[in-house]
Amino acid sequence: MPRALASKPLLVAGVSVAAVVGLGGSGLLSPWWSQFVDDLGQLGAGLAAALACWIIAPRRAGAQRRWRLWMGAAASGWTVGQCIWSWYQLFADTPLPSPSAADAGYLTLPVFALPAVISLAAARPPSDGPRRRPGQLVMVLDGLIVVGALFVLTWATTLGSVVHAGAPNTFAFVVAIAYPVTDLVLTVIVILLVAGSAPQNRAQLTILGGGLLSLSLSDSIFAYLVSKGAERMPPLADAGFVAGMALVAVAALTPLPRSGQPRAAPAMRRGRWVHLMLPYAPVAGTGVLLIVQLVRGIRMDAVEIAVETAVISLLIIRQAVTLIENAVLLDRLSDSRARLTHQAFHDGLTGLSNRVLFHDRLEHALALHHRDGHQVAVLFCDLDDFKAVNDRYGHHAGDRLLREVAGRLRASVRDTDTVARVGGDEFAILLEGGGDPGEPAERIMAAIARPFDLDGAVDASSVRIGVSIGLVQAGEHGPAGVSADALLRRADAAMYAGKRQGKGALVRYRIDLPDGTGSSDLAEALAATLRDGAGLDVHYQPIVRLSDGTVVAVEALARWTHPVLGPIAADVFVATAEELGLIRLVDDFVLDRACRDAAAFAGPWADIAVHVNTSAARLGRKEHEETVRAAVHRHGLAPHRLLLELTETVPLPDVAAAAWAVHRLRHFGVRFALDDFGTGYNALAYLHALPVDEVKLDRSFTAADGRSEAICRSIVQICTGMGVTVVAEGIETVEQQAAMAALGCALGQGHHYGVSGPLARIAPPGVLDPATARRDAPSRA
Structure with a gap:
């Protein structure tokens, strides 16, 4: 509980108690007026406690209401007793009236206070789950055992003689013994309950317990003074009565703290061990006392025998309850484990294995x-x-x-x-x-x-x-x-x-499930291949001038041969690489190999270009530009001989950034082409936004029919007007070659000019410089 919640009532209570005790015991007043101030302070504290409980109780619910109702009854009874006591002292001239009618009011306090503190301590927030009644019963039994054992010890040493000295008859004896017994019960129960209560209730219970302990302290002083024949009780000795009732009022005015405060698990475990061992220490003390009495020849009186018998009976009951509780807990634990095991391994809806x-x-x-x-x-x-x-x-x-x-x-x-x-x-x-x-x-x-x-x-x-x-x-x-x-x-x-x-x-x-399903084995094998490069190769396909069939460029294409499965279809492993996010590594591998091979071209192919596919989505990224520049510089390739074909597997995230990237790389010397033109997300928009050098017309538009020719003618006219070269893909027959040339396509590519293959099979003799070939032979192998 935040300290601020109880600070003001505590401050008021402290000031009031100090004022009453200070004024009553200052010596500035006459004895009668000093007694008047003292009794008035006690009456005021009792009324404050009763009113606070009765007023706040209807505004609360559950345990918070119950304990205030019980405590309101206790404070009201005590206050009535105090009124009678004050009348005796102030007007009947009876300094310490004992026994008297006031005792009937005073003794209602422990009768109603005990259920009040038990109700408060037993309260649990909803999140704590159901209450464990057997555990509370053990706690009460522990308290009674401790009370009984301590009573035997104190009775045999000092309390018995004090009570007998101040009790001339049986009624007086009962009244005299009632106060220490009830005070002892309340003291032990409060201590036990404060230690074992929920953290949310501990602040209220501590303040309430402190008030009851203060009342018990002054009760003990009163019993001692009566036994000694004292004529009056000094205001300082009555401070416990005033402070006790003031603290009861403060507890009634104190709200619960907000939930969600963390619990101290180690402290709770230590408290559990204290509760387990608590009743045995005082019982052991009574055993030692009995042995000492037997050795010294001291006989036990009736009170000791009765209380000791009750303590032993309670201890037996406590053990029986504990054994029953443990058996019930073991059964619940076994059932819980069985349920948890089933829940851990089975689906809750269908009952199937999980x-x-x-x-x-x-x-x-x-x-x-x-x-x-x-x-x-x-x-x-x-x-x-x-x-x-x-x-x-x-x-x-x-x-x-x-x-x-x-x-x-x-x-x-x-x-x-x-x-x-x-x-x-x-x-x-x-x-x-x-x-x-x-x-x-x-x-x-x-x-x-x-x-x-x-x-x-x-x-x-x-x-x-x-x-x-x-x-x-x-x-x-x-x-x-x-x-x-x-x-x-x-x-x-x-x-x-x-x-x-x-x-x-x-x-x-x-293992090679088609259509880019990305089987796990294929994905793992591809990832391993990209780590060490084993099995991955680059094949080339020529791009020719349609007018005379001269090779003007080659397109570099990734190929993968698995050591067990053999060649994997390009569309399968490329789709897998895209699904795994590894296509960048494939593109960079092909770029580096293509730049190396093109730089080694000699003879009739010394100036032809090499086309390399790259994802259009990578345009605008700094690392992509750096990769392209690094590959060109590393192999000494003239930048204008590298042409990047932009493929579209996803829409461009930022067309403006991509356009600036194309501008920068074109300024460096690299050329660009739009691949599979006509099938992308926004082909004409990209053609307008990106300053490309070529457009590769998709094979679906190169068929020899009227609709395809009309589309091709329109695209060629647009590109010619923009100064962009058109490359017809998928040419497989002479008729397609003639038709595309007639429509104005400058370049062509397809099986009619040769399928893709290793460079040695595509390039004519003398294409590779011998020195470069010897230098790169280990890498190609």
Whole structure:
């Protein structure tokens, strides 16, 4: 609790107590007036405590209301007793009236204060969960045991003689003994509850406990003075009564602190050990006392015997309650562990295994596969158009559908196979043992294809969905020691290949899945290749002048040959590189190799250009410009012999920045071309914004038909007017060559002039300078 919440009431209470005690005990007043000030201060503090409790209680709820109501009753009873006491002292001329009718009021304080402090200490915020009644019972028993043991110790040493000296009859004895007993009970209970209460309640409980302890202190002084036959009680001795009731009022006015304060776990653990050992220390003390009394021949009186018997009985009860509580906690712990274990390894919605359990069983199955050749296959299933079911019928229907799907999956495989939900609408199935794994996959597809009856969903009585399945068998692809993660990724890649084929398909995994699915094995192999360059090469395709067939340039193209799979189709590994974000490394590798080879050209090819593909999205980045300049300088290539073909896999993020980058590199000497013109995101806009030197007309426009010719003619006219050379791609026949030349295309490229291949196969003899060739031979190898 912030200190500011209680600082003002505490300050007022402190000043008031000091004023009453100081004025009453100053000696400036006559004895009667000094007693009047003293009693008036006690009455005022009692009234303040009662009013604060009664006024604040209706504004609170729960435990915060209950403890104030109990304490209001306690303070009211005490205040009534104080009124009677003051009448005796001030008007009946009875200095220390004991016993008297005032005792009936005073003794209501412990009766109502005890449930008040227990209610406050037992309160828990909602976030703390349900209360543990057995734990509170043990705490109360501990308090009673400690009280009883301490009472025996104090009675046998000093308290017994004091009480007997001040108790001429049985009634007086009962009254005399009631005060120390109740004070001792309250003191111990308060200490126990303050130590074990929730942090949110500790500030209020500490202030309230401090008030009760102050009252107990003055009670003890009063009992001592009565036993000694004193005629009056000095104001300083009454300070505990005034301060005690003042602190009760402060506690009632103190609000709860804001929740969310961190708890001190180590301190709580230490407090738990204190609670466990607390009752045994005073009980052990009473045992030592009894031994000493037996040795000295001192007999126990009736009070000692009764209290000691009660302490032993309470200790037995406490042990029984503790044993019962521990047994209940062990049962709950066992149940909780079982639930947590199930929750940790199973899906809460469908009851299927989850990803963790599936992975564990897959690893075990693979260990058997590697050791004994145990057959292992994985099916990765993804529901087709499941989102449409959620959007149309709601998530409740979607959940019902997932549970129905889970049941059909279980029914389609053997009991020994593992079915798991590994994602929202994704399921994995581990098939162990013999047989063709394609058969259960076909059964699953047939089962899922049947209509689903979703009760409770409007118009959803016969929902139909499909499923795409990827299948992979251990040992068919890649290294023999494949991991569980790798096998699951392969099945996932095969499933997505089926999605791209139109959904509802069963696809068996292979390492070179087409259409850029980016199988994990292909991705890992490509990443390894780009790290060391092994298997990656550059092929070239000639670009010729259509009028006479003279080679004027070559286009450098990346090619990859896997050591196990052999040549990988360019569209497959390029798509994989783009998906992995590695296309930059491929482009830079081709750029460096092309600049090196072009710088070595000699003879008839000494001045021809080399075309290199680069992503248009890289334009405007400082590192791209530095890479281009570095490659040209490193190999001594004349900048005008390098032409960068801008490819569009994504739209240009910043056309203005790209245009400035083209300007800077053209000023350096490098030339530019728009590749696959007509198929990009905004071909004419880029042609207008970027100062390119050439336009490579996509092969889809070079077909010999009227529509294509009209488009080609328009593009050639636009480019000619802008001073841009047009290159016709995809020329495969003489007729296409003649048609493109007639339309005004200056240059052409295609299989008609030769397919791409290694430089030695494309270039005529004498193209490479012998010295340069010898210098670069190890690198080319």
